[in-house]
Amino acid sequence: MRAHHVDVDRVTAPAFALADELTPGAGAWHAHRRHQLLFAAEGALRLELEEGVWLLPPRRAALIRARVAHRVDVDHAASLRTIYWAPRFAPAPRAPCVVLAVDALTREMILHAMRWRPREAARDASGRRFLRVLIEIAQRRAADPLPMHLPPPRSDELRRALSIVHARLGDPLRAADVARSAGMSERTMARRMEVELSLSFRDYLHAARMLRAMERLAVPGTRVAEVATELGFATPSAFTHAFARFAGETPRDYSARSSATAVHTAGSPTRRKTGYA
Structure with missing residues (x-):
């Protein structure tokens, strides 16, 4: 259009x-x-x-x-x-x-x-x-x-730590290693996450992985097993269990619903844009 x-x-x-x-x-x-x-x-x-x-x-x-x-x-x-x-x-x-x-x-x-x-x-x-x-x-x-929703960090130290998390979502991340790479102790990082995000390291990591999975599975043709491997799950069944608890539906059902063809209303004004404003 x-x-x-x-x-x-x-x-x-x-x-x-x-x-x-x-x-x-x-x-x-x-x-x-x-x-x-x-x-x-x-x-x-x-x-x-x-x-x-x-x-x-x-x-x-x-x-x-x-x-x-x-x-x-x-x-x-x-x-x-x-x-x-x-x-x-x-x-x-x-x-x-x-x-x-x-x-x-x-x-x-x-x-x-x-x-x-x-x-x-x-x-x-x-x-x-x-x-x-x-x-x-x-x-x-x-x-x-x-x-x-993923809340934003306010301090530079926590911002560095979370950038590491998002860059390595498929790795077996340990809080101590991420904190060290970001230049702070594990205890300091835990305290900053509680104050700034109201989340533990484990809960933030899990939410970030699930949201990344939802983005990946929204792309037609993406396989559940492939996403499970990318995000570091030992088996597709472990990933399916974690995803279903987070999203309220299985990865396969989510992917099928996401890939369903949407109805385009005839005559509606359509703007083609890079990003959105």
Whole structure:
């Protein structure tokens, strides 16, 4: 489809929808005066905020509060469907960012909402009512958020330690070795992780591995056994057990759901972009 440029903060409609086809790359840091409901129709995205990084897996949604600076990072082509609304139109999300599960009905509502482009939404009262109901449903589902968040380190020492963790997720990492490589004692690193992240080294490492697994499995054709090996699991069954406990579904089911073909709404405005802004 042909690309469209829309300045979302200059649109007169109180709520409207846009579709984006994202190519690999990191988007620029930006903030909008509108709240957002983002739906990953295809592919996985990373949402980076000052408060940390959230993974947005395929067929899941995220809420981002207005005026919160963020950027979107994608490793592979992805499809994004977004609802924007002015603060006066509907309540704000309760947190700067949250990722939520999306059932079949809500997914179809999001895809259906793509017909209310900025121009159409400005003159269609029924569309505004539909978007308000959709936003309310998403807000309710956000009360039970998915564990897709890695909090950010604040100190340089812990930042160095976590960069080592992310570079070696498939290795049998020991806290003492990571701390030494980052120039601090294991006790100091443990204390910094508790104060800055509210997580232990083990819990952070496990969450980072699971989120990396979800990104990898969102790529069509990726095999579960291959990801298990990459992330240092002794067997695919051990990986399957750990993934199911974290994500609430098996890696095979997650991969199959992620690879399902999304519905593209005819006539919706589509912007082709590197990253997202």
